[in-house]
Structure formats: C-alpha cells, structure tokens
Amino acid sequence: MTKITILIHCKDKPNIIASITNFIANKGGNIVYIDQYVDREQDIFFMRLESEFEAESFITTDFKACFKTELAETFKMKWRIYSSEKKPKMALFISKYDHCLYDLLGRYNSGELNLEIPFIISNHRDLEHIAKNFNIPFYHIPVTKDTKKEAENKQLELLEAHKVDFIVLARYMQIISDNMISKYPNKIINIHHSFLPAFVGAKPYHSAYKRGVKIIGATSHYVTEELDAGPIIEQDVTRVSHTHAISDLIAKGRDLEKVVLANAVKLHANRKVMVYNNKTVIFT
Amino acid sequence: MTKITILIHCKDKPNIIASITNFIANKGGNIVYIDQYVDREQDIFFMRLESEFEAESFITTDFKACFKTELAETFKMKWRIYSSEKKPKMALFISKYDHCLYDLLGRYNSGELNLEIPFIISNHRDLEHIAKNFNIPFYHIPVTKDTKKEAENKQLELLEAHKVDFIVLARYMQIISDNMISKYPNKIINIHHSFLPAFVGAKPYHSAYKRGVKIIGATSHYVTEELDAGPIIEQDVTRVSHTHAISDLIAKGRDLEKVVLANAVKLHANRKVMVYNNKTVIFT
Amino acid sequence: MTKITILIHCKDKPNIIASITNFIANKGGNIVYIDQYVDREQDIFFMRLESEFEAESFITTDFKACFKTELAETFKMKWRIYSSEKKPKMALFISKYDHCLYDLLGRYNSGELNLEIPFIISNHRDLEHIAKNFNIPFYHIPVTKDTKKEAENKQLELLEAHKVDFIVLARYMQIISDNMISKYPNKIINIHHSFLPAFVGAKPYHSAYKRGVKIIGATSHYVTEELDAGPIIEQDVTRVSHTHAISDLIAKGRDLEKVVLANAVKLHANRKVMVYNNKTVIFT
Amino acid sequence: MTKITILIHCKDKPNIIASITNFIANKGGNIVYIDQYVDREQDIFFMRLESEFEAESFITTDFKACFKTELAETFKMKWRIYSSEKKPKMALFISKYDHCLYDLLGRYNSGELNLEIPFIISNHRDLEHIAKNFNIPFYHIPVTKDTKKEAENKQLELLEAHKVDFIVLARYMQIISDNMISKYPNKIINIHHSFLPAFVGAKPYHSAYKRGVKIIGATSHYVTEELDAGPIIEQDVTRVSHTHAISDLIAKGRDLEKVVLANAVKLHANRKVMVYNNKTVIFT
Known part of the structure; x- marks a missing residue:
C-alpha cells in the first residue's frame, strides 16, 4: 500500500469535507486519518488527511495532477501532498x-x-x-x-x-x-x-x-x-x-x-x- | 440551522469515512466538524461529526431513521445522534x-x-x-x-x-x-x-x-x-x-x-x- | 505559647545565623522553623524564623525593642516581627x-x-x-x-x-x-x-x-x-x-x-x- | 575554606537549632545554609546545614568526634557529615x-x-x-x-x-x-x-x-x-x-x-x- 498525507487550507465553504472524501474514494483510496479545523475568525478551513492506495495502481504525480484540477482549483486550496515512502531530510x-x-x-x-x-x-x-x-x-x-x-x-x-x-x-x-x-x-x-x-x-x-x-x-x-x-x-x-x-x-x-x-x-x-x-x- | 452531533463506533472497514460524509451531503447537511480515531489493536473505528442542516426541512427523527437503515446497519455501528437545541440535563x-x-x-x-x-x-x-x-x-x-x-x-x-x-x-x-x-x-x-x-x-x-x-x-x-x-x-x-x-x-x-x-x-x-x-x- | 514570626534581610556577614538563634534562645524562645537564603550576586542574607515563647512572660513590644538594639542595629537588618495571634486583615x-x-x-x-x-x-x-x-x-x-x-x-x-x-x-x-x-x-x-x-x-x-x-x-x-x-x-x-x-x-x-x-x-x-x-x- | 554538610534527624526537642548553631559557631564555623523540618505526626526533627571553616585549622575527623560527643549523643541524633572536597562516587x-x-x-x-x-x-x-x-x-x-x-x-x-x-x-x-x-x-x-x-x-x-x-x-x-x-x-x-x-x-x-x-x-x-x-x- 502507498500512504499519502494531504494538508489543505482554504476559505471555508460548504461541502468541502464531503468533496475531499469523495475525491479520495473515487480514486480508490481508503481514508485512515482525517482531522480538520475551521478558524471562525478568519473563516479558514484546515485539513489533514491520510489515505491508503493500492501501491501497483497508484502514481503520486498523477494523483497530484488530478487533485489540483478536480479539487484544489475549485476551492482555491493551498495544499501539500506527501508520500510516506519518502522520509524528510x-x-x-x-x-x-x-x-x-x-x-x-x-x-x-x-x-x-x-x-x-x-x-x-x-x-x-x-x-x-x-x-x-x-x-x-x-x-x-x-x-x-x-x-x-x-x-x-x-x-x-x-x-x-x-x-x-x-x-x-x-x-x-x-x-x-x-x-x-x-x-x-x-x-x-x-x-x-x-x-x-x-x-x-x-x-x-x-x-x-x-x-x-x-x-x-x-x-x-x-x-x-x-x-x-x-x-x-x-x-x-x-x-x-x-x-x-x-x-x-x-x-x-x-x-x-x-x-x-x-x-x-x-x-x-x-x-x-x-x-x-x-x-x-x-x-x- | 439545526446542528447535529453524531458519535459512532464500529469495526474498522474501508470507506467508512467516505460513506458517512456522502450520507451527510446527500441529506443536505454541511459538515462543520469531523474527528476520527482508529484503535489499531482492537481494530475499532470511532468518529465524532457535527453537521448543519436547514432548520425548516430537517426532522431529527427522520434523519435518525435514515441514518439507521442506510448507514448504521451496513457497518454495524453503535451510534448516538444529538440535536444541539436540546441541552443535556x-x-x-x-x-x-x-x-x-x-x-x-x-x-x-x-x-x-x-x-x-x-x-x-x-x-x-x-x-x-x-x-x-x-x-x-x-x-x-x-x-x-x-x-x-x-x-x-x-x-x-x-x-x-x-x-x-x-x-x-x-x-x-x-x-x-x-x-x-x-x-x-x-x-x-x-x-x-x-x-x-x-x-x-x-x-x-x-x-x-x-x-x-x-x-x-x-x-x-x-x-x-x-x-x-x-x-x-x-x-x-x-x-x-x-x-x-x-x-x-x-x-x-x-x-x-x-x-x-x-x-x-x-x-x-x-x-x-x-x-x-x-x-x-x-x-x- | 506565643508564636512569633521574624523576617529579616541584610548584607550577608559571618555568624548571622548563630547570633540570631542565640538571641532567641537567650530570650527563652524555642525555634520551631528556620529557613534562610543568601543571594550570592547581591550578597544579601534573608531569613524567616518562627519561635515559641511562654505566653505569660512574653511581651511582644519588649521583644521587638530588644531585637532592635541587640541584633538588628548590629547587622543593619531590615526586619518585621509578627505575632501569630493577630490575623492579617x-x-x-x-x-x-x-x-x-x-x-x-x-x-x-x-x-x-x-x-x-x-x-x-x-x-x-x-x-x-x-x-x-x-x-x-x-x-x-x-x-x-x-x-x-x-x-x-x-x-x-x-x-x-x-x-x-x-x-x-x-x-x-x-x-x-x-x-x-x-x-x-x-x-x-x-x-x-x-x-x-x-x-x-x-x-x-x-x-x-x-x-x-x-x-x-x-x-x-x-x-x-x-x-x-x-x-x-x-x-x-x-x-x-x-x-x-x-x-x-x-x-x-x-x-x-x-x-x-x-x-x-x-x-x-x-x-x-x-x-x-x-x-x-x-x-x- | 573547607565546606561541611551536616544531615541530622532525631526526636524533636526544644533548643536543638540553637544548640547546633552554637556548636558550629564555637568551632569557628560560619553557617552558609540551614534548612530544617519537623514531622509533627512523628515528632521528628530533620536538619541540613552547610558550614565553612578555615581550611588550615580544620580537621574533619576531629570535628566529627566533637560533634558526636558534644551534640549527637545529647540529642540522640542520627547524623552524617560530608566534606565538600570529596565528590561522591x-x-x-x-x-x-x-x-x-x-x-x-x-x-x-x-x-x-x-x-x-x-x-x-x-x-x-x-x-x-x-x-x-x-x-x-x-x-x-x-x-x-x-x-x-x-x-x-x-x-x-x-x-x-x-x-x-x-x-x-x-x-x-x-x-x-x-x-x-x-x-x-x-x-x-x-x-x-x-x-x-x-x-x-x-x-x-x-x-x-x-x-x-x-x-x-x-x-x-x-x-x-x-x-x-x-x-x-x-x-x-x-x-x-x-x-x-x-x-x-x-x-x-x-x-x-x-x-x-x-x-x-x-x-x-x-x-x-x-x-x-x-x-x-x-x-x-
């Protein structure tokens, strides 16, 4: 399995969480961790999500590209996606x-x-x-x-x-x-x-x-x-x-x-x- | 708006989170808070979720009935749903x-x-x-x-x-x-x-x-x-x-x-x- | 018994502690608590002392007068003496x-x-x-x-x-x-x-x-x-x-x-x- | 200067503190630290004291012998005396x-x-x-x-x-x-x-x-x-x-x-x- 960690923040809007969880499910991922927070003063939505994918069929760069066009641009997200294989230096x-x-x-x-x-x-x-x-x-x-x-x-x-x-x-x-x-x-x-x-x-x-x-x-x-x-x-x-x-x-x-x-x-x-x-x- | 708090636990399975968030979205709800935890030793999934619905069209008893048949029974969930209007005594x-x-x-x-x-x-x-x-x-x-x-x-x-x-x-x-x-x-x-x-x-x-x-x-x-x-x-x-x-x-x-x-x-x-x-x- | 609390500070000098404990003993007091500290940077000696005296023979004002002339002036102490009978307001x-x-x-x-x-x-x-x-x-x-x-x-x-x-x-x-x-x-x-x-x-x-x-x-x-x-x-x-x-x-x-x-x-x-x-x- | 640390405990009695401080003063020591505590339930007196002596005239074994006969035996003290020169192993x-x-x-x-x-x-x-x-x-x-x-x-x-x-x-x-x-x-x-x-x-x-x-x-x-x-x-x-x-x-x-x-x-x-x-x- 490949494990992906996604960090997101953007202006808070209805249905963000459902859109993201749907996106992951459609790509064949299983969400294993989700946490979210909304800064009510600034109206900013934050999310951290870990998701597992079958390793053979998953290509990180493809996933990132889809994430960008299908999700990030719609919600004007700032986002980072990490693959768990690569340890930070x-x-x-x-x-x-x-x-x-x-x-x-x-x-x-x-x-x-x-x-x-x-x-x-x-x-x-x-x-x-x-x-x-x-x-x-x-x-x-x-x-x-x-x-x-x-x-x-x-x-x-x-x-x-x-x-x-x-x-x-x-x-x-x-x-x-x-x-x-x-x-x-x-x-x-x-x-x-x-x-x-x-x-x-x-x-x-x-x-x-x-x-x-x-x-x-x-x-x-x-x-x-x-x-x-x-x-x-x-x-x-x-x-x-x-x-x-x-x-x-x-x-x-x-x-x-x-x-x-x-x-x-x-x-x-x-x-x-x-x-x-x-x-x-x-x-x- | 009516605010609903849902507490769930059940055996961990793939796609639980997506299923729940989808269910909420389909009922017209907006998730405002979601937190989840998996006990990896016991393999138990726990979730707490807050969701807002338009007050006029939302009937808590109906929602609970749907939740039970469409979701809880499938995943064999233990669940509790609270409406925020009712303060606990x-x-x-x-x-x-x-x-x-x-x-x-x-x-x-x-x-x-x-x-x-x-x-x-x-x-x-x-x-x-x-x-x-x-x-x-x-x-x-x-x-x-x-x-x-x-x-x-x-x-x-x-x-x-x-x-x-x-x-x-x-x-x-x-x-x-x-x-x-x-x-x-x-x-x-x-x-x-x-x-x-x-x-x-x-x-x-x-x-x-x-x-x-x-x-x-x-x-x-x-x-x-x-x-x-x-x-x-x-x-x-x-x-x-x-x-x-x-x-x-x-x-x-x-x-x-x-x-x-x-x-x-x-x-x-x-x-x-x-x-x-x-x-x-x-x-x- | 009358209980007296004494707070002292002054320039640190040899034999301060012995002088004070002697003074108390000579006046018929029994020391029940003593704590002291020296600020080595400023070379200042601090002490807090509780002492008990036979109530009938003890007159607080007399004790204070003796303390002042026999001890405090010698060591140029800043001092306060409290009797435990009087609760602070x-x-x-x-x-x-x-x-x-x-x-x-x-x-x-x-x-x-x-x-x-x-x-x-x-x-x-x-x-x-x-x-x-x-x-x-x-x-x-x-x-x-x-x-x-x-x-x-x-x-x-x-x-x-x-x-x-x-x-x-x-x-x-x-x-x-x-x-x-x-x-x-x-x-x-x-x-x-x-x-x-x-x-x-x-x-x-x-x-x-x-x-x-x-x-x-x-x-x-x-x-x-x-x-x-x-x-x-x-x-x-x-x-x-x-x-x-x-x-x-x-x-x-x-x-x-x-x-x-x-x-x-x-x-x-x-x-x-x-x-x-x-x-x-x-x-x- | 030789620095001595004394630890004492014994049954609580009047004038212990004054007796100890006097003893130190008589031997030419200057008390640089004193702390004491009385367990009121068990009626036990505890003290820790640090004292400085002129190095040339001070012999630790002599001091210990005097301490024992002049002080410790009178008050039936349990005591330990350490010289600061010797680091514990x-x-x-x-x-x-x-x-x-x-x-x-x-x-x-x-x-x-x-x-x-x-x-x-x-x-x-x-x-x-x-x-x-x-x-x-x-x-x-x-x-x-x-x-x-x-x-x-x-x-x-x-x-x-x-x-x-x-x-x-x-x-x-x-x-x-x-x-x-x-x-x-x-x-x-x-x-x-x-x-x-x-x-x-x-x-x-x-x-x-x-x-x-x-x-x-x-x-x-x-x-x-x-x-x-x-x-x-x-x-x-x-x-x-x-x-x-x-x-x-x-x-x-x-x-x-x-x-x-x-x-x-x-x-x-x-x-x-x-x-x-x-x-x-x-x-x-």
Whole structure:
C-alpha cells in the first residue's frame, strides 16, 4: 500500500469535507486519518488527511495532477501532498552547545524520528566528535562578519546538493539571513530558550532571573525575518524559585530545550504542522 | 440551522469515512466538524461529526431513521445522534463538601456549562443554602443503611420525572447501587481524589501521605460496578513535598478536584466522550 | 505559647545565623522553623524564623525593642516581627468578574485562609449579592475620571478605619494611584491574566491568541508604580492549542487566575514573602 | 575554606537549632545554609546545614568526634557529615536501554553532576560503545539464573575496590538481591517507568494503556526489599490521550525517565535527601 498525507487550507465553504472524501474514494483510496479545523475568525478551513492506495495502481504525480484540477482549483486550496515512502531530510546546524545535539541524535538512533539527517553543519569544531560517533557527515563552516555571505553560500550548496527538506537550528546561535529564510519558508526550526514572547533576543535566562519569574520556558518556532517572532510550534515550562541562580536556570532550561525542540521536529517531520497568519495549526 | 452531533463506533472497514460524509451531503447537511480515531489493536473505528442542516426541512427523527437503515446497519455501528437545541440535563448529587458544588454552580452561572441543572440531591442539609443562593431546587434524601433502597427509589423518581441525562457525584461520598448504574450506564460521573489507579477507595490523601509521593492527583471517571475502576475521563496532578501535612494535601487536592470534575462535565455535556473497553475516546 | 514570626534581610556577614538563634534562645524562645537564603550576586542574607515563647512572660513590644538594639542595629537588618495571634486583615477590591471572588470567599469560609476580610470594595454593584451571601460588608465606591481622587479618599478612609494590612485586587480592573501604592508598599496584590512579562497591559488573552502561544498563564504580583512590573509572587500556566478561541482562553484562564491569586494571598497572609530588588524570596 | 554538610534527624526537642548553631559557631564555623523540618505526626526533627571553616585549622575527623560527643549523643541524633572536597562516587548499572545512559553521561560531561563515575556495569555488551565514547571503564558482567550469585560477587568486588558511594540503576532491568541492598541501604537509586504506586512491577506502560489513564509518570526511588516500594525521591508526569499507542507511551516515558532519574541523582549527590519511615525529606 502507498500512504499519502494531504494538508489543505482554504476559505471555508460548504461541502468541502464531503468533496475531499469523495475525491479520495473515487480514486480508490481508503481514508485512515482525517482531522480538520475551521478558524471562525478568519473563516479558514484546515485539513489533514491520510489515505491508503493500492501501491501497483497508484502514481503520486498523477494523483497530484488530478487533485489540483478536480479539487484544489475549485476551492482555491493551498495544499501539500506527501508520500510516506519518502522520509524528510533534516539538516542540523549547531555551534558549541551539545545537549540538543545529543538528544536529537539519541532519538534518531533509537528510531524515534521519522527522518534522515544527511549532515551536520557547525561554525565550530567543538562537537565534531559527536557527529563522528553517530556516523553523520560533519561540515565545519566558520562564520565571521566578513565571511558571513560566503559561509551562507556553502551552506546553501550543501542544502541543495542533499535536497534537504528542513533545517533545525539546535542552539546554532547565529542569525539566519533573509535570503536563506526565503528559500526555506516555515522550514527552519529554531529553539529559543525562553517562554516566548517573554524574553526575546539574547540571554533570556539572565532576563528571567532579573525579572524574578517563577516559571521558565522554551519555545520552538519557525524562523522568520523578525527575530524570535515566527510561528510557535511547541512550548514547555518548568517551575523555578528564588533559590535558583542563573546557572541553575540554564541547567533546568537545557532539559526543556531538548524536549521542546525534539517535539517540534517530530511534528514537522510527520507533516502535522500547518502555518497560517504567523500561527501554527497542529494536528495530533 | 439545526446542528447535529453524531458519535459512532464500529469495526474498522474501508470507506467508512467516505460513506458517512456522502450520507451527510446527500441529506443536505454541511459538515462543520469531523474527528476520527482508529484503535489499531482492537481494530475499532470511532468518529465524532457535527453537521448543519436547514432548520425548516430537517426532522431529527427522520434523519435518525435514515441514518439507521442506510448507514448504521451496513457497518454495524453503535451510534448516538444529538440535536444541539436540546441541552443535556445534569443532576447533582452532593453531601457535605462544598468546593466542587461552588465551582460547578459558578461556572453554570457564568454560562460556561452547556447544560441544565434541574435539581440537586443531598443526603445532608448542610449545603442547602448554596442551592438556594443559586436558585436550584434542592432535595434532601437522607441515606442510612436501612433506608438505602427507599432513598434510591426517591432519587430514581426525581431523575425520571425530570428526564435527567446524566448524574454528577460532586463528592457525594455514597456507593451507587448496581441497579442505578445499570439505568445510567456511562452517565454517572464521579470525582475521585487521587491519581487513579493509585489509591483506590477511602482516604486517598492519607494513603498518598503515607507513601510519600511527590505528586498528588484527582481523577474523574464514569461509575461502574467495580469501585473507582470505571473509564477515566480526565485527570490532573500537582506537586507536593515532605513539608505538606495531610491537611495540606486535602487543601491542594480540592483545587484539583474542582477543575478535573468541571472539565469532565464539560466534555460529557458537549458529547465529546465515547466509551469502549472501559476506556474513553475523547474528541476535543 | 506565643508564636512569633521574624523576617529579616541584610548584607550577608559571618555568624548571622548563630547570633540570631542565640538571641532567641537567650530570650527563652524555642525555634520551631528556620529557613534562610543568601543571594550570592547581591550578597544579601534573608531569613524567616518562627519561635515559641511562654505566653505569660512574653511581651511582644519588649521583644521587638530588644531585637532592635541587640541584633538588628548590629547587622543593619531590615526586619518585621509578627505575632501569630493577630490575623492579617485583607481588603478585597473587585469589579464585575466573580470567579476570583467566589474562589477566595469559598476558601475563606472553609478556613483555608489565615486572615480576616473586614470588607469588600467595588466600583460596581454587580457582585454585591455575593458579598451579602458570605456576610461580608460591601462598599460601592464608583470610579469615574472625575471622581477618581474622591473615590480613592473613601477607599483610604475605609482601609485606615479597619486597620487593613493588605489589599487584594481580585480582577479590580482599575489603575491604583501612586499615592495609594506608596501607602501600601508591597501590600497590594494583583492578579494579571498572563504569564508576565509576556502580554503586559490590557487584553492579554487577545494578545496570546494573536501570537499563537501554546501555553497561557496567570501571574500574581505586588503592585508597583510601573504597570504589571511589580515583584512576582506566583505564576501558573496551562496548555492551549489552535482549537481554542479567545473565549476558550478566557475560560481556561479563569481557572488559573483563581488558583494563582489564592496561592499568592496565602503566601502573603502567612508572612512567607520577602521583597528585594523587585523580586520575591518565598519561604515555604 | 573547607565546606561541611551536616544531615541530622532525631526526636524533636526544644533548643536543638540553637544548640547546633552554637556548636558550629564555637568551632569557628560560619553557617552558609540551614534548612530544617519537623514531622509533627512523628515528632521528628530533620536538619541540613552547610558550614565553612578555615581550611588550615580544620580537621574533619576531629570535628566529627566533637560533634558526636558534644551534640549527637545529647540529642540522640542520627547524623552524617560530608566534606565538600570529596565528590561522591556513583556506579552505573545498565542493560540495553540507552536513553538514561546518554542523558546522565551528557550531564556528567557538561559538569552538571557533582560526582565521579568510576565505572559502568552491564549484563549486556550492547552499550559498551557509549561507555567508551565517554571514556568510562565498562565491565560486562552477564547475569543468568545460575550465575546470579557469582555476578553479584563480581559487582560487589568492583564497588568495594572503587569505594563507590551509591549505585544508579539506569534501566538495569534486574532484581537486586537483599544482600546487596543491605550493603547499600538508601544508596541504590532506581528509575521506575510509572507513577508509583500505580503500576508496580513489569510492563507499566502496557498497564497504563490498558487502564486508559490520561497522564503517565516516572518515579525514582531508593531500592528496598519490597519491589518498587522504596522511598520516593522524585516523580514527574506527562499528559497522554487515547491516540497514544503503547509505543507512544514508551517514547514519551523515556523523556520522563531521563529527567526524573537525573534529578534524583543530583539530589542524592548533593546530599539533599534524608530517609525516614520509608519516605524522603528533601532539602532544596
């Protein structure tokens, strides 16, 4: 069997659901998962649907073409169709912090992540040994003020050469250029070490300490041109008290960052995230 | 417009979703909400669907009859269909604790609960004044060993006279007879003051204290013949430490009990709960 | 026995703890609780201590005088000493929302709160009936642009006449003047319906909805001149998703607000909160 | 400076705190941390105290001797005194699951753990490569029904040869004998993959799935003769729903197990845990 995942959004109209389910049935598919949501304020319809087809008679490109002319154009849908055979390819961008890297590679090794990691890029060599231990190609691309553009070109070359589907910034600590963002829209996942929108920008644990909050958080979001303001995929929090020094917040925060980033990666890799109006619709 | 909510479960088969959505479309309905789940272990299909029809041409009894012959019998479905016009009627059984009562009546007053409360029954008069303040009929039905059967008959009379849809035991503290349970299957909601299945039975906070747990909980479940073993609707927990005496656990637990019970009541009243194999499927 | 609670902070120095425990022992007291914390960044020592004395031989004013000359002046301490006999008096300021009011009065009635409520002030009459049900004097003091100063004078008269110790703004929805804040420094407790410092100011649930956060929160803090920027006493959060409309956030938020405010009130009333550098040190 | 940590418990009596603080002051120590708790039900006093002494004039053995005769005997204290110079030595027992191992070694590498790991013991060779990557000696000691006693002797030899202070069972999956437990009382830390006391024994995620709980947990506790019934050090939980298969519970549980075990290890290594009546008192 071939399994197809369809993500749709469009203006809400009567009979959308029946039209889609009919279309699938007519093409010989069996719907195994359907979830839908309507944003009543914006009047936008969202749907995620998984459907199974007999493998021998099913050709993905033909299906997409039919879907486009018979359904998508009628309802003016934005749509994406994925075949389950093709695992998404994720590039990891890292710097000097190893906790998110160990966590993601541990999950990757255990089979928890439905994706491939063609390579890791870092602006430092500090974590190269970890990439080696996990047998993943490592590219050291230093970034300085003067070489920023050149470094980005090398990154883009690698991304294109490996047909990377999405990028994960696992505490990469560098600003991504608007050029790269425009090439990977809603496909660059960052982990920010605060409960956004509180404590945007650098040193959020220091700011949290200064403000005396009783709870700290971490936020995973898609990178957009505005810093730390992209669509939020996942957040989590943990309690702290006056007894926690900044170093304690950093240590407790690491546990949050790992799990929040991993959850965001899983949601994205499993095609469960749709973006609209700088917000995410997440079908679980 | 008339809004219909349909809950279905049956053996999983190909084309169920398409058949249902087609049926709705053929009857002139517009699906506004659809959610579905398949238990892959048991191979059971579950669905919750909301659909809108032109009010003038729609007759609920006719629709149900068609649904039964054209769809339900083919797929051997268990099904329930609700019209949104009719709010469910909830009877409140209470005893001497007031926290869940105040909480539910406060939400009822604020319009947060989509239901009607025709009356409150208690085996004590202690909280009668609260029922009065909220203008809800209060029936004092004492329960002793000797009068248990007689008391239940009075309760059943009231329940039937008011066509009550479901019963909420807001810390009622009395065992419900198998007879009454059989008359209201998966329609009696209890709040148990522990994180079930830990600490079944009486005095769970005392047991939690003795065991030295670091987290306590509350559980709302449907009442079945086995004590505290019915399908779980909602649970929540909170942290405790060695510094908390039993009285502290009881006080912290009250906050859990209120919110957990209220959430379970809302899920049930909004027809979002299905029961299968002593477990709940909850469509949110 | 007379029970005394002492709160101290001062520059950290060697032998502070021994000096204090010695002082208590010399006065015939038995220490039943001691907790201490040192802010290593600021080098500030904080302590909370409970001590019991024979009631007949103990005179609080004498003890305070000795404490001042023998201890506090030596270490240049900021200090407060409370006798457990005197329950703190809390004034409630409310407006039109009833959830925090019901919650606090329910806890008050159940004996959960170690305080007295001499009266409730509101700028509207909507909730007067609740105050009556709980037998608490209710003062209707309307606030308009023109009468703001006059209204505040009435409020201050009542506060002084009843020797009120602290004020709780249970969704009072009015800005407190700098004049009143200066008369009750770190003695006015507010509940803000967001996870501060995110979403300062009006309509935080609307802002949270717009930003697409996956977790919402509530924050109780002392009122200072800068809006929503005072020392945080307590915070809590709950998960939300794209399916929650603004009205859902508001309903879920009510449950947070109630518990967070109640916890802050209990901490303050039990003299467990110290304020320093716009942050709280909380001894539990 | 030499830093000493003292843990005490004894029958509660007047003037204990003053006696202890006086003793420290007389020996020339400066108390930098003090925390205490009284179990009012059992009338037991607990204290944790950190104190600094001039290194040149301080001899730990002398101090202990004085403490014993001048203080401990008078109050019939159970006591432990640790010098901060000596990091505790932790032996890791593992089997085939790598998530807790990676997590603990990652924290160890980052300097988050205040301890030494002299070696790792496993009954399988599967994770030997991880021990090597982190440069920690690995001993493969197979355990079968027939070799159980012999294997234990090898384990005990290693433990004694390296003067191991405590043992962590990082999903070791073998029953520890009463003999070994008696040699390391309250010094063997286990991670159980459920919210104890719910789901004692094997396959707790399967039981949680069957019961239909809405929250799963993990528990770290000291190993005692009764299975999964020892003093609880730390617990944490996470939400699940009907959509989660057993494999999902296992994956979500891994994240809990890692953090709960790491927190328990940190509390123990920092000498913040006292055990009494099969419960823990934890000073944070």
